[in-house]
Amino acid sequence: MTCDVCENSNCLIKRNLVSLEESGLDVEKNNLRCKKGQQFIIEGAPVNGLFFVLKGKVKVFRTGINGREQIVRFAKEGEIIGHRGFGTEEYYSIGAVALEDSVLCYFSKVYLQNTLQSNPKFAYDLMLFYANELNKSESKVKSISQMAVRERVIDTLLYINRKFGSNKGFLDVSLSRREYAEYAGTTEEQVIRVFSALKKEKLIVTKGKKIGINDIQLLKNEISEHNFFLDS
The missing domain is CATH 1.10.10.10 (Winged helix-like DNA-binding domain superfamily/Winged helix DNA-binding domain)
Incomplete structure (x- = not known):
């Protein structure tokens, strides 16, 4: 599915589609089909890019003491997976598993970095996304402790x-x-x-x-x- 016919209006890529017209978006995008229970991000693996949920549901987790999993969040259509390690770390600090049969859009790290450097609007929108995610994470830490x-x-x-x-x-x-x-x-x-x-x-x-x-x-x-x- 090309981005121009995608119905996920909350997707970061979809929202910036007009400004990304010259970036070779559809050429760079790859689609990945995951069966229910399939893990598509391995914790500790090299960060090569970002995933966007086209269809389906996903859980994102980290491994704690004695190998116990802690689910960080859940994701649905239009949401980003793998952003915690993007741009700051060489390895994914999380793992991700499909909760049902899902379809993911994948963009390489190199492509996204080049696009961010040449597209201020896209970079600004991604910055706002990170700020919102930090707000949610801080809220969850507070709720768990209190x-x-x-x-x-x-x-x-x-x-x-x-x-x-x-x-x-x-x-x-x-x-x-x-x-x-x-x-x-x-x-x-x-x-x-x-x-x-x-x-x-x-x-x-x-x-x-x-x-x-x-x-x-x-x-x-x-x-x-x-x-x-x-x-x-």
Whole structure:
């Protein structure tokens, strides 16, 4: 798919399509198809470029103590993957895995660096993106350090809802209890306990891996003292 017919209006490349007309964009772009569960960025591998999600859903993670994964964020259509190491590090500090069958757009590091040097508007837009990402990261660090386990799990549910929305009454992404724990910064056992309590309180419903939120406002109210941060 060429960028001019792409429907991901929030994509950084799509937003700058007019100013990038002379950059040989379509010639430089490569598409990568990933099956569900396929890892396309290996933590510690050399940084060769950036990925943009054309279709699908992705999780981004880092490996911590004793090989335990910590999910940094999730990504959907139009979002960038691999930017944390771009321009500052020689190796990816994160890994990335497709949560479902996905299609990715890939641009090489050399091409992007040359384009940034010759295109101020594109460079400025990327700078704003990094500033926004830093704001989100700082907010998450604050929430993890100040929230109780139940609050972190609720915050995770609300984040997933903002990111992917719902489908037929359930969050529109299939995640294991372990993956919820890896994002919330807790254990799988704690997530199961909190989900069980929320079900008894009729705040959520579950069906296998699927989770539905019955009352989003009540969950927001429970963590409102932490200055609920509307990221996406």
